[in-house]
Amino acid sequence: MLLGTLALVCAQVTDPLDELVRRSATVPFFSVRYDLSTTASPDPGAIEIDYIAPDRLRFSRSTGVRSTTMWAVRGTLSLRSTEGGTPMHGSVDCAALMAELAPIEAALREAVADLAPRAELKPALAVRWSFDEAAQKANFGIEAVLAETVTTPMGWLQTLKDKSAPARVDSDALRFSTDGHFDVALDAGNGLLREFKGRSPKGEMTIQLRGARMDYAPSDGLFTVFAPAAGAKDISADLYKSAARSFEIGLRSRIFRAFGGSTGALARQDEARARGEDAARHVLRALHERMLAPLVASILARAAALNDAAVNRLVALRERGNGAEDLAAARVREAELLRENLGQLEAQMLERSELPPGCEALPHGAALLTLESQVLRALFTERVVESLARSFEAACDAKLR
DSSP states (O other), X not given: OHHHHHHHHHHHHSOHHHHHHHHHTTOOEEXXXXXXXXXXXXXXXXXXXXEETTTEEEEEEEETTEEEEEEEETTEEEEEEOTTSXXXXXXXXXXXXXXXXXXXXXXXXXXSTTOOOXXXXXXXXXXXXXXXXXXXXXXXXXXXXXXXXXXXXXHHHHHHHHTTOOOEEETTEEEEEETTTEEEEEETTTOOEEEEEEEETTEEEEEEEEEEEOSSOOOGGGGSOOOOOTTOEEOHHHHHHHHHHHHHHHHHHHHHHHHHSTTSGGGSOHHHHHHHHHHHHHHHHHHHHXXXXXXXXXXXXXXXXXXXXXHHHHHHHHHTTOOHHHHHXXXXXXXXXXXXXXXXXXXXXXXXXXXXXXXXXXXXXXXXXXXXXXXHHHHHIIIIIHHHHXXXXXHHHHHOO
């Protein structure tokens, strides 16, 4: 009797959403089809999702003559789309991209010997929704992704978990309301999305289940990427940037969890703590050398023109007859102004730095964030400030001789 009572209590406290996530993670395959309608368009739409564990997912959305299809198949993410008015296509080898991050991972594993290996890439459907109070607009996005942190291929389950949405049992369905503007209904048995409704003063959107199969695997042909339309724009570079940023952010979270937890290197004392901080700086520097590279290139490209303008101002002063003392003072002011402007950029960059998602409760997360700020400041000084200062001085020497 006691055992039976305990079993009943455990069943009652189990979160039904957690249970659906657990079940969906082991689903071998599924195919679902939805009707899509919005008040913003008179054309009916459709959404198709096909999945075969552990490494194949296809997603397609169409409205009228416009459509987007994405594949996450065996480590490669591909896209074909006509939704923007101009046909587009792209592909990124996410497995190869992960290999590019291997040196940073190796540095982390060397610093934290008992760290578990990275998880394998898995496909999933990412489904996100939110309400913008300022714009009074409901936002909704859906796409295929490849990630290490996938807990379920059914992305709506993960979003509901992230929103800590309470479930209401309604016969064989679970119902949720989030953000004051969205209603979601799930199949209580398998976790499939039955209905999604989003409302705002600017319109409404409804996704309604038309059909689902979980008793046989989708056709292999569905996971074959078809040829792009003639003249389609190649956006592979954009896909690469997006995927790279996602993996880098994931690796940053992994670094914070490795060092900032209750048993991490920053939890130690005295010399052991100092060694842990040095190791954390080393790994964070390796990561941010990569993450900052596009920003550094952009700043250097834009600042070069400002540099030239400053040098030209000094040349103009000389041509107007100003003496060497005036030119030297003006040169110092220009150099100080350059560093001041760069300092403002650095401050803006550091102000946006915050703990990675899911790491807010790490006992030593704040300390690690301080170390990261030190690393970012040093890199910015080396790669941007000192680089531009040297080029400014060299240009002055060349033009003011």
